[in-house]
Amino acid sequence: MLFSKFFAPTSRDTPADAKIASHILMLRSGMISQAASGIYYWLPLAVRVLDKISGIIHEEQERINSQKMYFTTIQPADLWQESGRYEAYGKEMLRLKDRKGGDFLYSPTNEEQATDVFRKYVKSYRGLPLCLYQIHWKFRDEIRPRFGVMRGREFLMKDAYSFDINFEGAKAAYMNMFRAYIKTFRRMGLTPIPVQADSGAIGGNMSHEFQILADTGESTLYYDKKLSTASDEELMIIFAVADEKYDPNTCPIPENELMVSKGIEVGHIFYFGTKYSKAMNVFVLDENGNKIYPEMGSYGIGVSRLIAAIIESSHDEKGIVWPEAVAPFDLTILNLHHKNEKCREVSQKIYDAINCNCCCSNASTKKEVLYDDREISVGEKLADADLIGIPWQILVGEKKIKNDIVELKNRKTGEVIEMSPEKIIGRFR
Amino acid sequence: MLFSKFFAPTSRDTPADAKIASHILMLRSGMISQAASGIYYWLPLAVRVLDKISGIIHEEQERINSQKMYFTTIQPADLWQESGRYEAYGKEMLRLKDRKGGDFLYSPTNEEQATDVFRKYVKSYRGLPLCLYQIHWKFRDEIRPRFGVMRGREFLMKDAYSFDINFEGAKAAYMNMFRAYIKTFRRMGLTPIPVQADSGAIGGNMSHEFQILADTGESTLYYDKKLSTASDEELMIIFAVADEKYDPNTCPIPENELMVSKGIEVGHIFYFGTKYSKAMNVFVLDENGNKIYPEMGSYGIGVSRLIAAIIESSHDEKGIVWPEAVAPFDLTILNLHHKNEKCREVSQKIYDAINCNCCCSNASTKKEVLYDDREISVGEKLADADLIGIPWQILVGEKKIKNDIVELKNRKTGEVIEMSPEKIIGRFR
Numbered sequence: 001m002l003f004s005k006f007f008a009p010t011s012r013d014t015p016a017d018a019k020i021a022s023h024i025l026m027l028r029s030g031m032i033s034q035a036a037s038g039i040y041y042w043l044p045l046a047v048r049v050l051d052k053i054s055g056i057i058h059e060e061q062e063r064i065n066s067q068k069m070y071f072t073t074i075q076p077a078d079l080w081q082e083s084g085r086y087e088a089y090g091k092e093m094l095r096l097k098d099r100k101g102g103d104f105l106y107s108p109t110n111e112e113q114a115t116d117v118f119r120k121y122v123k124s125y126r127g128l129p130l131c132l133y134q135i136h137w138k139f140r141d142e143i144r145p146r147f148g149v150m151r152g153r154e155f156l157m158k159d160a161y162s163f164d165i166n167f168e169g170a171k172a173a174y175m176n177m178f179r180a181y182i183k184t185f186r187r188m189g190l191t192p193i194p195v196q197a198d199s200g201a202i203g204g205n206m207s208h209e210f211q212i213l214a215d216t217g218e219s220t221l222y223y224d225k226k227l228s229t230a231s232d233e234e235l236m237i238i239f240a241v242a243d244e245k246y247d248p249n250t251c252p253i254p255e256n257e258l259m260v261s262k263g264i265e266v267g268h269i270f271y272f273g274t275k276y277s278k279a280m281n282v283f284v285l286d287e288n289g290n291k292i293y294p295e296m297g298s299y300g301i302g303v304s305r306l307i308a309a310i311i312e313s314s315h316d317e318k319g320i321v322w323p324e325a326v327a328p329f330d331l332t333i334l335n336l337h338h339k340n341e342k343c344r345e346v347s348q349k350i351y352d353a354i355n356c357n358c359c360c361s362n363a364s365t366k367k368e369v370l371y372d373d374r375e376i377s378v379g380e381k382l383a384d385a386d387l388i389g390i391p392w393q394i395l396v397g398e399k400k401i402k403n404d405i406v407e408l409k410n411r412k413t414g415e416v417i418e419m420s421p422e423k424i425i426g427r428f429r
Numbered sequence: 430m431l432f433s434k435f436f437a438p439t440s441r442d443t444p445a446d447a448k449i450a451s452h453i454l455m456l457r458s459g460m461i462s463q464a465a466s467g468i469y470y471w472l473p474l475a476v477r478v479l480d481k482i483s484g485i486i487h488e489e490q491e492r493i494n495s496q497k498m499y500f501t502t503i504q505p506a507d508l509w510q511e512s513g514r515y516e517a518y519g520k521e522m523l524r525l526k527d528r529k530g531g532d533f534l535y536s537p538t539n540e541e542q543a544t545d546v547f548r549k550y551v552k553s554y555r556g557l558p559l560c561l562y563q564i565h566w567k568f569r570d571e572i573r574p575r576f577g578v579m580r581g582r583e584f585l586m587k588d589a590y591s592f593d594i595n596f597e598g599a600k601a602a603y604m605n606m607f608r609a610y611i612k613t614f615r616r617m618g619l620t621p622i623p624v625q626a627d628s629g630a631i632g633g634n635m636s637h638e639f640q641i642l643a644d645t646g647e648s649t650l651y652y653d654k655k656l657s658t659a660s661d662e663e664l665m666i667i668f669a670v671a672d673e674k675y676d677p678n679t680c681p682i683p684e685n686e687l688m689v690s691k692g693i694e695v696g697h698i699f700y701f702g703t704k705y706s707k708a709m710n711v712f713v714l715d716e717n718g719n720k721i722y723p724e725m726g727s728y729g730i731g732v733s734r735l736i737a738a739i740i741e742s743s744h745d746e747k748g749i750v751w752p753e754a755v756a757p758f759d760l761t762i763l764n765l766h767h768k769n770e771k772c773r774e775v776s777q778k779i780y781d782a783i784n785c786n787c788c789c790s791n792a793s794t795k796k797e798v799l800y801d802d803r804e805i806s807v808g809e810k811l812a813d814a815d816l817i818g819i820p821w822q823i824l825v826g827e828k829k830i831k832n833d834i835v836e837l838k839n840r841k842t843g844e845v846i847e848m849s850p851e852k853i854i855g856r857f858r
Contacts, residue, residue: 005494006496007496007498007550007559007561009549009550009551030550033546033549033550035500035501035504035505035542035545036501036503036504036505036531036533039501039503039504039505040501041498041499041500041501041542041546042498042499043498043546044496044497044498044561046498047497047498047499048497050499065434067435067436067473068473068476068477069436069470069471069472069473069475069476070470070471070476070479071464071470072464072465072468072469072470072583073502073566073568073583074465074468074523074535074568074582074583075464075465075468076464076465076468091528092528094503094525094527094528095525096523096524096525098523098570098582099520099521099523099570099572102465104465106503106535113464113470116464117462117470117472120438120462121436121438121459121462122438130436132436132473137502137566139502139503141527141528143528153503153527154501154502154503
C-alpha cells in the first residue's frame with residue numbers, strides 16, 4: 001500500500017477531549033473518528049487491526065468447534081420478556097419501535113437469541129454439545145460514554161454460547177473456552193490474567209474475567225506470582241482477583257508472593273446453568289425420553305475495546321507499538337528523501353520485491369507493507385511511522401544509500417541495523 | 430469439518446410461508462432462520478458463503494484502491510437534516526431515540542456519513558481522489574418483508590463512496606467501479622447484466638443497476654445479444670434496460686438481436702455529482718485556493734441478497750448448486766455405510782489427507798471439506814448433499830470399496846466418475 005494513496009489522516013495535535021493514551025493515539029493516527037457520543041467511524045488503519053484480531057479469535061474458536069454464525073442486531077422484545085430481562089436491563093438497552101409499532105431492541109448481548117436458535121432445531125440429546133459464536137456489532141447506551149472505543153456505545157464483540165447435557169459437559173465447555181481465550185490473548189502479544197468474577201446481569205455461578213496488564217488499566221489486580229509462568233490448566237486455580245474482590249485479611253497468598261498490577265478487562269466468561277433454558281422452557285429429550293434442560297454458558301471478548309487495550313498495554317511517548325500479530329502492516333518503508341532519485345529507486349525496488357504477488361511468494365507468509373512515498377519532510381515521516389507503530393521500519397535515506405545501505409529499525413526497541421537493500425529483501429520476503 | 434459436529438439443521442419439509450426457491454432452500458438447508466419478520470439468523474453454512482462473497486468483493490475493491498472502513502449502524506439524525514433527506518426518507522428509515530432523547534436512526538445507507546468523514550479530514554485537492562467502502566449491516570423497515578433474505582429488513586451490504594475533484598475524475602471512478610462489479614459477479618460464477626437505471630432516492634444523473642440472470646427473477650431485462658460476449662468497456666455502452674425503461678417503439682435494437690431474460694438486482698451504482706457536498710457545504714481548496722465541491726458517487730452490492738440471488742440462478746429440484754468460488758465447502762465426503770469398517774477407514778483416510786494442515790499443503794489452495802460421518806441412512810445423506818449443494822461429492826459405499834473404488838460426483842452435471850481413493854486424494858490435494 002502506498003501511503004500517498006492510503007486514507008490514514010494522521011495529526012500532530014492532541015485532541016482536547018481525549019484523556020487516555022489509546023484514545024489520543026487512535027485519534028492522532030487516524031484510526032477512529034467520532035460520529036456521535038460513544039459511536040465511532042473505524043478508518044482503514046483500524047479496520048486492518050480489527051480484521052487481524054477477528055482472524056485470531058476465529059481460528060481459536062474453530063479449534064474448539066465453536067461455530068461462527070450471526071445473530072441479529074435488531075431483535076424483538078418478546079424474547080427478553082420471556083427470559084425476564086426486558087425490564088431488568090434498564091436504560092443501557094436501546095429500545096425502539098418498528099413502523100408497525102412492534103417493540104424491538106438493539107442487541108446488547110444475545111443469550112435469548114442463542115436459546116431461541118437452539119430450541120428451533122435441537123430436540124434430542126444427540127444435538128449436544130453445541131457452541132455457537134459471532135463477531136458482531138452491539139449497542140449499550142452507556143450514560144457516560146468515554147475513553148474513545150474503550151467505553152463506547154456501538155462496539156464490536158465476539159460472543160459465544162454453549163449448550164451441554166449436564167454440568168460435567170458445561171464445565172468442559174467452560175474450560176475449553178477458558179483455554180481458548182488464554183491462547184487468543186497470548187497470540188496477540190498480551191499477558192492475560194484470568195480473575196474470578198461476579199457474573200452480574202448475565203446471571204450464573206462460575207465466571208472469570210480476562211484482564212490484560214496495562215499500567216493505565218482501570219482495575220487493580222491481585223494475583224499469585226506463579227501465574228506468569230503457569231500452564232493453562234494451572235491458570236484456572238491460581239489465585240487472582242480484581243479490586244472489589246480483594247480483601248487483605250482473607251487473601252490466601254503471602255504478601256511476598258502477591259503481585260499487584262493494573263489491568264483492563266477484555267473478556268468475560270460465564271457458566272449459568274439452566275437459567276435461560278428453564279426461563280424460556282427449552283429442553284431436549286435424553287435417551288430415555290426424559291426432559292433435560294441444557295446447561296449453558298456465554299463467553300465474550302470486546303473486540304473493538306481490545307484495540308484500545310492493546311494500545312494501552314503497548315505504546316510509548318511517540319506512539320503505538322503494535323505486537324506483530326495484530327499490526328495493521330508488518331513493515332513500513334520510509335523513503336526519507338523523495339526528491340533523491342536513488343532513494344526513490346531503492347524504496348520502490350524493496351517495496352515491489354516484498355509486496356510481489358508472483359507465484360514464488362507464499363500467501364500465508366506474505367508480508368503486508370506500507371510504503372511511505374509521500375512528498376513530506378523527513379521529520380514528518382519518522383514521526384508518523386512511530387505514531388502508527390508498525391513493528392519494522394525500513395529507512396531509505398540519501399546519505400547511507402550512497403554506500404548501498406538502508407536501515408532497519410525495530411519500533412519497539414528502537415534498535416537500528418544497517419544492511420544492503422538485497423539483504424533486507426531477503427529478510428522479509 | 431465433521432458433519433456430525435456441524436450445526437447445519439437440514440429439513441425435508443417445505444416451509445409453509447416460503448414462496449421462492451432461494452427462501453425454501455435456505456431454510457431447508459439450515460442456512461437461515463427467522464428471528465422476526467424480515468430479520469434472520471445466519472447459521473454457520475450461510476456465514477461460510479457470506480465470508481466467501483465478502484472476500485471476493487474485498488479483493489476487487491482493494492484492486493481499485495477502494496479502502497475498507499466502517500461507518501456506523503446507529504447514526505445521528507442531524508446529518509440527514511443537513512442533507513435534507515431526514516423527512517424525505519419516509520417510514521423505511523428506522524428512527525429511534527437514545528436515553529438522552531437524541532434523535533438517531535439505523536443506517537439505511539451512508540452517503541451523509543461518508544461526506545462527514547470526508548469533510549473532517551480532506552481540505553485540499555491533494556486528498557483526492559478518495560474511495561471508501563464498508564461491508565456492514567443496514568436496516569430498511571420494508572412494509573412487506575418477503576422472500577426471505579431477498580427482501581429482508583436487516584441485511585448485509587457493501588457500500589462504497591467516491592470523491593473526485595471534477596467530472597472527469599468522478600467518471601473514471603464510476604467506470605473503475607463498474608468494471609470491478611462486473612469482475613466481482615463473474616468471479617462468483619454469475620452473469621451480470623448492467624442496465625441503465627434511474628437513481629431514485631439517492632439522487633443523481635448517471636446510474637447502472639447490476640442484474641444477474643435467473644429464471645425466477647422479478648425484473649424483465651431487454652438487452653443487446655452482443656452483451657454476453659462484450660468486453661468490460663463495451664458493456665457500458667451496449668443497450669440494456671429493465672421493465673419500466675423498455676419501450677418497443679423506441680428500442681434501438683432490432684428484434685432479432687434483442688434478448689429478453691429475467692433478472693435479479695444485486696448491485697447499483699450512482700454518480701450524483703455535488704448533491705451531498707453542496708448540501709452539506711463540503712469543499713476542498715484547489716491549487717489556486719479556490720473552493721471546489723467534490724464530485725461524488727456511491728456504489729452498492731446487496732451481500733446478503735446476493736446469496737439468495739445466486740441460489741435463484743443456480744439450483745435444481747434437489748437443492749442448491751453452488752458455484753465453486755462461493756461454495757460453503759469445496760467438497761463433501763459421504764460415508765454411505767457408516768457401519769462398514771472399510772467405508773469408515775477409507776472416508777477418514779481421504780478426509781485426513783485432503784484436510785491435512787501439514788507443511789506440504791499450501792494455504793491458498795487448501796480445500797475445505799465437509800465429511801458426512803453421521804449415523805443416518807444412505808438416502809438421507811445423498812439428499813442432504815444435493816440439498817446443500819457442495820460442488821463435488823465423494824461417495825464411499827460398501828459395494829465399490831471392495832474393489833478399492835470410490836465415486837466422484839459433480840453436483841451440477843450429475844456426472845459420476847469412479848476412481849481409487851489414492852487418485853481422488855491426488856485430485857483435491
